[in-house]
Amino acid sequence: MTSLERFSVNQMTVKQLTLPELADACLELGVPGVGLWREPVQAYGVEATAKLVREAGLTVTTLCRGGFFTAIDPDERAAALADNRRAVEEAATLGTDTLVLVSGGLPVGSRDLHGARERIADALAELGPYAERHGVRLAIEPLHPMFASDRCVVSTLTQALDLAERFPAHQVGVTVDTYHIWWDDRAPEQIARAGAGGRIHTFQLADWTTPLPEGVLNGRGQLGDGAIDMREWKGYVEAAGYTGPIEVELFNDGLWARDGREVLAETASRFLAHTAD
Incomplete structure (x- = not known):
């Protein structure tokens, strides 16, 4: 057992590394898990990526991302569902059981948050059974409210669980991401709710940090x-029964401008310093 045994680095944290470079760096530093993103995986090849991580002995903890379910136009909705079915298939090929969902913002010209959330539920009703057949769980990620208009109308764990609980837990759960929920006084009780229902699919x-950069993302x-x-x-999710991987996912221009191996080593060190019991 190593002190990094639960650590997983999300690919976006060190997006300057190619997939082979990422695999090599993880092996060198003893990092056991990676969270992958669809675009670089598709560029390298899904099957080739699966072979690469398998041969490196890496666990793929999640695939990002599916979602964007809120379109009103029927053709756009059909295209989104088709893309999400492909995402499920990619997750299964990569050997991960968790597809993270960013649900989508308001369609252009719309102010109907309730309607947008109901369209997410409609999409989950179709996608959940498909994902189950492939051994993949859907993990709804609530994003900070500043992203509600253009990226994700699901802003809190309460809203995410209200959606997820319409479906079996082995089909739909939630992503608990500190960056998006740390401000919410209700989040700890909602983590307990998610844990009781077996719905914490990734952490x-x-x-x-402030000031936020231009563009915020x-x-x-x-x-x-x-x-x-x-x-x-970490204490909240563990008290709720979560014992799985802990992924560090950083979108940060300053980190991306640095040497990727150096950033990965620093991230592993910070993980130990700030999560150890």
Whole structure:
């Protein structure tokens, strides 16, 4: 057993590394898990990626991302469902049981949050059984409310669980990501709710640093650089029964400008420093 046994690095944290470079760096540093993203995996080849990580002995903890279910136009909705079925198939090929979902923002010209969330439920009703047949679980990720209009109308764990609980837990659960929920006083009780229902499908860490960068999206801070107590949130998910991998997912231009192996080594070190009991 190593102290990094639950650590997984999300590919976006070190997106400057190619997939072979990432696999080599993980082997060198003793990192056991990776969370992969569809675009670089598709560029390298899904089957080729599966072979690469398998031969490196890496566990693929998640695949990002599916979702974007909120379109009103029937053709757009059909295209989104088709793409999500492909994402499920890719996850199965890569050997991960978890597809992370970013549910989608408001369609252009719409202000109907309720309607958008109901369209997410409609999509999950179709996609959940398909995912189950492939041995894949869907993990709804609530995003910080600043992303509600253009990226994700699911902003809290409460909203995510209200959707997920319409379906069996082995089909649909949630992603618990510190960056998006740390501000929410109700989040700890909702983590307990998710754990009781067997719906914590993945747990991700990133810190909240200010000032936020222009464009906001790439503002996820390295662990320990911001306002979030990582050990506290790890305690919440463990109290709820979660014992799985812990993924560090950082979108950060400053980190991407550095040597990727150096960033991975730093991230592993920060993980130990800020999550150890």
